[in-house]
Amino acid sequence: MPEFGAEALIVCESLVRIYQTGPVEVQALQGLDLIVESGEMVAVVGASGSGKSTLLSILAGIDAPTAGRARVGTWNLLSMSRTDRVRYRRHTVGFVRQQTASNLISYLTARQMVDLPMTAARVPAKTRKDRSLELLGLLGVADCADRKPGQLSGGQQQRVAIAVALANKPQVLFADEPTGELDTATSAEVFGAMRDVNRELGVTVVVVTHDPAVSGQVERTVAIRDGRTSSEVLRRTATADNGDTHVIAEEYAVMDRAGRVQIPADYREALALTRRVRLALEPDHVTIRPDA
Numbered sequence: 001m002p003e004f005g006a007e008a009l010i011v012c013e014s015l016v017r018i019y020q021t022g023p024v025e026v027q028a029l030q031g032l033d034l035i036v037e038s039g040e041m042v043a044v045v046g047a048s049g050s051g052k053s054t055l056l057s058i059l060a061g062i063d064a065p066t067a068g069r070a071r072v073g074t075w076n077l078l079s080m081s082r083t084d085r086v087r088y089r090r091h092t093v094g095f096v097r098q099q100t101a102s103n104l105i106s107y108l109t110a111r112q113m114v115d116l117p118m119t120a121a122r123v124p125a126k127t128r129k130d131r132s133l134e135l136l137g138l139l140g141v142a143d144c145a146d147r148k149p150g151q152l153s154g155g156q157q158q159r160v161a162i163a164v165a166l167a168n169k170p171q172v173l174f175a176d177e178p179t180g181e182l183d184t185a186t187s188a189e190v191f192g193a194m195r196d197v198n199r200e201l202g203v204t205v206v207v208v209t210h211d212p213a214v215s216g217q218v219e220r221t222v223a224i225r226d227g228r229t230s231s232e233v234l235r236r237t238a239t240a241d242n243g244d245t246h247v248i249a250e251e252y253a254v255m256d257r258a259g260r261v262q263i264p265a266d267y268r269e270a271l272a273l274t275r276r277v278r279l280a281l282e283p284d285h286v287t288i289r290p291d292a
């Protein structure tokens, strides 16, 4: 059988993460499947505690999964050595957190902070200088290059944090509630900046968010429930006969590799679907009926 998601940049299959605190075991991820293609921008949504941050920490190489499969590019996140993990975090991925302050170093200027990961990667000084200014420009904070975090607004801090995360040309940018501490207008600006880098640099973006206004702006939203991917919304722009454009959002259930699909609770209740259902293959669809 060909590899599940062989062509994709990010593949999670039956991903499990169990946290053990004393005698208590928490299953933060319970067999999550996710595929992200190179160049996509994906929003991950879900209730508090559904496992979003856990997923992102694993993908960013900060936390290790308990079981299942997780691959980003050529990296297998389950069998990475400590040295590989450092290399992975330095070169393959960039990470932005919710707490604006925790992304930055208080005594460095924006330019010095973007420079830092490149210094660690032994990039020559001239290249570092050019790239720092280019990234700060792309994120609309070129005028903040010589300012320290304390002299930046929350939105500017997050845009600098994105520039820092992109310094070593990662394949993926992960952001965990990057706009969580910002007001609506600033949050839209920061989100717009992430869309720009996705489009202009081609970097794949995976962003966890609570904000429906944010998830409404990306083409693909993945919903996590109880540590699994439960549904996806795809959005596309359609043009009417009179030339007007509007966005069409369609919700999909997620089917795993074994063919399992979760039927939403309200559907099950409406038709009293319980333990057994009847399936029938029609020419272009499958029906599910109550066992009556």
Ligand SMILES: Nc1ncnc2c1ncn2[C@@H]1O[C@H](COP(=O)(O)OP(=O)(O)OP(=O)(O)O)[C@@H](O)[C@H]1O
Residues within 6 Å of the ligand: 019, 020, 021, 026, 027, 028, 046, 047, 048, 049, 050, 051, 052, 053, 054, 055
């Ligand atoms: N380090 C940890 N030790 C023990 N349990 C943890 C740890 N991190 C997360 N959990 C638990 O795992 C589950 C998933 O947490 P996670 O932070 O991934 O959810 P989330 O969807 O990001 O939530 P939120 O939106 O509130 O940030 C929760 O029940 C949480 O309490």
